[in-house]
Amino acid sequence: MTLVPQAIILGILTGGVYALMASGLTLIFGVMRIINVGHGALVILGAYLSFALLRSLHIDPFLSLVVTMPAMFVLGVVMQVVFVRPLKGDREALSVLVTYALALGIEGLLGFFFTNNYQQLNAWYETASIPLFNFRIAYVYVFGFALCLAILGGIFWMLYRTTFGRAIRATMLNRTAAQLVGVDVDRVSALAFGVGVATAAAGGVVFGITNVFNPGSHYDLISRLLTIIVLGGLGSLRGAIVGAMVMLISTDVTAVVISPVWASFVFFVILIGVLVVRPQGLYGITVRDRA
Amino acid sequence: MTPARRTSALKGGALLVVVVLALLVPVFAADPATTNIAVFTTMYVGLATAWNIMGGYTGYISLGHAAFFGFGSYALGLLLAHLGIAAGYTPFLFVPVAGILTVVIALAIGWIALRTRAATFVIVTISCMFILQLLAENLVGLTGGGSGLSFPVPTWSGDFFNTPYYYAMLVLALVGLAVSAGIRRSKFGLGLLAIRDDEDKALAVGVPARGFKLTAFVISAALVGMIGAVYGYYVTYIYPQFVIDPLVGLSMVLMVFLGGLGTLWGPVVGALILEPAQLWLSYNFGASRLYLVFYAAVFLVVILLLPRGIVPSVTDLVVRWRHGSAAGPAGGSSETREALAAPGVRSP
Numbered sequence: 001m002t003l004v005p006q007a008i009i010l011g012i013l014t015g016g017v018y019a020l021m022a023s024g025l026t027l028i029f030g031v032m033r034i035i036n037v038g039h040g041a042l043v044i045l046g047a048y049l050s051f052a053l054l055r056s057l058h059i060d061p062f063l064s065l066v067v068t069m070p071a072m073f074v075l076g077v078v079m080q081v082v083f084v085r086p087l088k089g090d091r092e093a094l095s096v097l098v099t100y101a102l103a104l105g106i107e108g109l110l111g112f113f114f115t116n117n118y119q120q121l122n123a124w125y126e127t128a129s130i131p132l133f134n135f136r137i138a139y140v141y142v143f144g145f146a147l148c149l150a151i152l153g154g155i156f157w158m159l160y161r162t163t164f165g166r167a168i169r170a171t172m173l174n175r176t177a178a179q180l181v182g183v184d185v186d187r188v189s190a191l192a193f194g195v196g197v198a199t200a201a202a203g204g205v206v207f208g209i210t211n212v213f214n215p216g217s218h219y220d221l222i223s224r225l226l227t228i229i230v231l232g233g234l235g236s237l238r239g240a241i242v243g244a245m246v247m248l249i250s251t252d253v254t255a256v257v258i259s260p261v262w263a264s265f266v267f268f269v270i271l272i273g274v275l276v277v278r279p280q281g282l283y284g285i286t287v288r289d290r291a
Numbered sequence: 292m293t294p295a296r297r298t299s300a301l302k303g304g305a306l307l308v309v310v311v312l313a314l315l316v317p318v319f320a321a322d323p324a325t326t327n328i329a330v331f332t333t334m335y336v337g338l339a340t341a342w343n344i345m346g347g348y349t350g351y352i353s354l355g356h357a358a359f360f361g362f363g364s365y366a367l368g369l370l371l372a373h374l375g376i377a378a379g380y381t382p383f384l385f386v387p388v389a390g391i392l393t394v395v396i397a398l399a400i401g402w403i404a405l406r407t408r409a410a411t412f413v414i415v416t417i418s419c420m421f422i423l424q425l426l427a428e429n430l431v432g433l434t435g436g437g438s439g440l441s442f443p444v445p446t447w448s449g450d451f452f453n454t455p456y457y458y459a460m461l462v463l464a465l466v467g468l469a470v471s472a473g474i475r476r477s478k479f480g481l482g483l484l485a486i487r488d489d490e491d492k493a494l495a496v497g498v499p500a501r502g503f504k505l506t507a508f509v510i511s512a513a514l515v516g517m518i519g520a521v522y523g524y525y526v527t528y529i530y531p532q533f534v535i536d537p538l539v540g541l542s543m544v545l546m547v548f549l550g551g552l553g554t555l556w557g558p559v560v561g562a563l564i565l566e567p568a569q570l571w572l573s574y575n576f577g578a579s580r581l582y583l584v585f586y587a588a589v590f591l592v593v594i595l596l597l598p599r600g601i602v603p604s605v606t607d608l609v610v611r612w613r614h615g616s617a618a619g620p621a622g623g624s625s626e627t628r629e630a631l632a633a634p635g636v637r638s639p
Contacts, residue, residue: 029410033410035410035413035414083591087595088598089598090350092409093350093413096354096410096413097545097590097594098590100354100541100590101590101591102587102591104583104584104586105583105584105587105588105591108580108581108582108583108584108585108586108587109584111581111583112580112581215580219537223418223421226417226418227414227418229414230411230415230418234410234411261429262429264425265422265425265426265429268421268422268425272403272422275403275406275407276406279407279411
């Protein structure tokens with residue numbers, strides 16, 4: 001029965017990229033109390049940006065992040081200022097609709113420029129693999145996992161070791177109080193949105209190397225990411241990472257033990273089970289009412 | 292007649308005219324291309340109205356109502372297949388049965404989803420939709436999986452083919468509107484609006500929030516399920532991704548927001564504007580997916596510039612105009628007019 005440990009290792013390695021994507025999403029939620037339904041589309045956009053650079057200039061997908069991450073950061077800041085900041089009233093609900101609309105817009109534009117054919121990011125390390133115990137692990141998973149760890153580490157460093165990170169955490173805890181002690185919450189929100197979107201670019205590269213994608217891939221992706229952060233508890237970075245690991249490991253193990261067609265089903269069952277017992281998710285604080 | 296009675300008589304008359312016009316659509320516009328648009332537009336009038344009973348009245352935004360649409364569709368298709376019912380008018384009689392089956396699934400989904408509030412609720416409804424889609428795909432023995440499910444095809448002539456479906460959709464839309472209007476005027480509806488405004492306070496004054504929310508959710512889902520059933524019979528062939536389509540769930544939400552969240556006629560107005568536009572766009576630009584960009588643009592404009600929707604905004608205008616004319620040109624400076632209109636311009 002070497003299949004199960006192999007599935008667990010693969011689950012951890014692929015869980016890294018989901019942890020990264022979900023962290024961006026949960027960071028945005030934590031700071032602004034909005035759900036960015038467009039996060040999946042932004043990941044796919046990141047994958048397509050690297051794909052375009054790879055195809056036209058032959059830039060390695062990982063290397064292209066030097067260009068795409070800052071670009072996506074700027075895009076995120078602009079999105080926050082133009083579409084999210086003006087929202088009034090029931091921001092949580094309205095933001096879901098606005099970001100869903102942005103996702104549709106991105107999907108439409110990607111479909112227009114890149115067609116709806118499935119694509120994949122290619123690189124030499126995609127087929128190469130290293131032996132581990134009695135099976136082989138493709139380099140691409142290892143590289144992707146390392147990149148995700150590095151960026152997640154960067155996010156934690158930013159949150160807990162910098163003044164900006166302190167401002168973010170203050171805004172997450174209590175927006176009004178943060179404002180009172182002199183935090184420019186509008187600026188913090190815009191920048192945090194930018195950081196979240198920039199991580200989507202990195203997630204997009206790793207996702208694009210390990211999966212085929214087309215402009216419509218974001219539906220499946222966002223439904224997974226949202227369930228991850230709901231499982232972990234909205235706004236909890238730790239929850240996002242644990243949620244991602246639970247999802248990918250349970251999916252991969254189900255795929256080898258039961259059948260691949262039921263793989264994602266098991267995770268949804270876990271999610272429902274958790275929600276029945278703990279509606280606020282694993283690491284969530286009690287869900288606040290719309291204030 | 293007092294002004295209030297005159298207004299209600301006027302409203303009743305207008306309603307009658309609208310219903311008669313709706314009934315006569317297949318008579319005036321008999322060509323299949325037009326009746327096809329009429330079928331889909333009426334379908335969305337019903338869907339938006341049904342969604343509004345949950346989303347508009349209680350403020351719980353469900354983005355997963357496409358699950359019930361698809362479930363109703365599959366329910367009717369499987370009923371017809373297993374009972375060996377031939378095409379014709381009989382399948383329409385089984386639409387309420389599909390509705391009852393949808394009630395069962397909606398009770399289960401609602402029970403879980405309504406343990407959460409606000410943003411989490413939105414996400415759980417999306418997840419539930421994908422669970423149903425996965426089930427429809429994986430339970431091959433029951434649903435036929437990815438290869439889809441066929442309905443019996445009636446042998447009506449091309450010119451007449453759409454008409455029975457149109458009337459079926461119209462009946463469901465009118466039932467939806469009647470239910471929606473009835474709820475708005477009832478104590479139950481008042482409870483739902485109280486939940487929307489402040490659930491904890493509503494609980495404190497004795498509104499049985501959990502039961503009320505679940506009831507609204509199930510009513511809304513049952514209507515959507517029945518409409519989905521007629522839709523399945525109309526298109527005659529369904530498969531999981533096609534009939535449990537996130538875009539269907541999103542469209543009804545957008546229509547309600549465009550027309551006016553929580554109003555009786557807002558969903559109708561929204562559907563009458565957006566669905567023909569969407570059909571026209573996907574007919575002309577469907578291949579390039581650019582219609583998604585247009586759709587996104589409308590959505591953004593509506594939410595950013597008209598967050599309360601058309602119906603409340605227009606009602607405000609009318610109220611302002613009336614108060615303006617009542618005060619008379621001499622008596623009303625613009626400031627008093629604004630002061631008089633103020634109660635009508637509540638922010639949501």
